Amino acid sequence: MVQFRAATRADVPAILRLLADDDVSRERDGVAPEGKDERDGVVPEGDDERDGVVPEGEDASYWAAFEAIDADPRNELIVAEEDGAVVGTCQLTFTPSLSRRGAERMTIEAVRVRGDLRGRGVGRAMMLWALARARERGCRLAQLTTDKRRTDAHRFYESLGFVASHVGMKLALET
Amino acid sequence: MVQFRAATRADVPAILRLLADDDVSRERDGVAPEGKDERDGVVPEGDDERDGVVPEGEDASYWAAFEAIDADPRNELIVAEEDGAVVGTCQLTFTPSLSRRGAERMTIEAVRVRGDLRGRGVGRAMMLWALARARERGCRLAQLTTDKRRTDAHRFYESLGFVASHVGMKLALET
Secondary structure (H helix, E strand, O other), X not given: OOEXXXXXXXXXXXXXXXXXXXXXXXXXXXXXXXXXXXXXXXXXXXXHOOOOOOOXXXXXXXXXXXXXXXXXXXXXXXEEEEOOEEEEEEEEEXXXXXXXXHOOEEEEEEEEEOHHHOOOOHXXXXXXXXXXXXXXXXXXXXXXXXXXXXXXXHHHHHHXXXXXXXXXXXXXXXX | OOEEEEOOHHHHHHHHHHHHHHHHHHHHHOOOOOHHHHOOOOOOOHHHOOOOOXXXXXXXXXXXXXXXXXXXXXXXXXXXXXXXXXXXXXXXXXXXXXXXXXXXXXXXXXXXEOHHHOOOOHHHHHHXXXXXXXXXXXXXXXXXXXXOOOHHHHHHHHHOOOXXXXXXXXXEOXX
C-alpha cells in the first residue's frame, strides 16, 4: 500500500537518489529513456534531470534547498512511501494569481517513481493524490511541463485529464 | 522610457484591465489574436485569459490574491510603467528545488503589454528585465508556457534564448 506525505529531512537522500536514477539512465542512453522506464508514464520532467546527484562538497546547497521548500507554505515536497521505503516523489508549487478570480494554481515538478517499481500505478496514484491536494486548496488549475520526446508521459497525463495546450519553454541561465 | 518595478495595490485595477484586454480580444475573435496584437511577440499565456475582468461582488478575492503575492518573497508581480501609466505586467515565481544543485528556478506567467503599445519593444525590455532579476537571485533556469497556437510568441521567446523543449499540460479543476 503506497502512502503519500510531505517529505522530511530524513527523506532527502532517497529523493536525491530518485533524481539521480534518471540522470544516470539519460547519460547512459544519450536520449530520454524509452521502454520499461516509461511503462508507468511517469517519467522525469525534462529540465530536472541534471544535477540529481549530490556532488562532493555541495551537500549544503541541497539541505538549504530542502529547508527552503519545507518552510514555504506554497511549496510541498511529496514522497510516496511503501513498506517504509521512499518509492516516488514530486514537488507541488501553489502560485497565487490575479487571474482565475484570485485562485491559486498548482504546478507539479520533479515527478519520479523508483525505476524498478514503474508500471504498477504508483505514478497514477501519486498524481491523483496531488490533484486532490490541489482541489483541497481551492486551486482552479493544475499544470506541468514534460519533455517533448516523452510521448508515453503525454498519454499518461492526458489519461488524467491534462490537455497539451501549451509549449513549454526553458532558458538555462549562466550564473 | 519604460521602467519596471514591483506592483503596488494602486496598480491592481490597471493590471486587471491588461488581463481583461486580452480576454476581450479572444472572445471577440474566438481564437488567439493574430496580426497587430502579436507584433511584439508578447501575447498573453493561454491559461490566463479567463476571468481577467473583475466580476461584481468578487473584488475581495482579487485583493486577497494581490496581498498573497505581495507578501510572498517568492512571488513578484511586476509592472512596466511609462509616463506614469502601467503599460505591461508579468508575474515571476521563484521555486526552490532539490534539482539543479538547490538553485531556484524562475517561472514567468501572465505576461501582458497594453494593446496599443505592442510592437515597440516593451515586451522584450520586460523579459530582459525579468531574466536579469532571475540571474540576480541566482536562478539557473527560467521557464514559461505559451499557447501552442501563438507561433509569433514562440519566435519572440526563442529570440530571447528560450528553447521549446517541453509540452505544457494544463488541467482545469472543478471546485
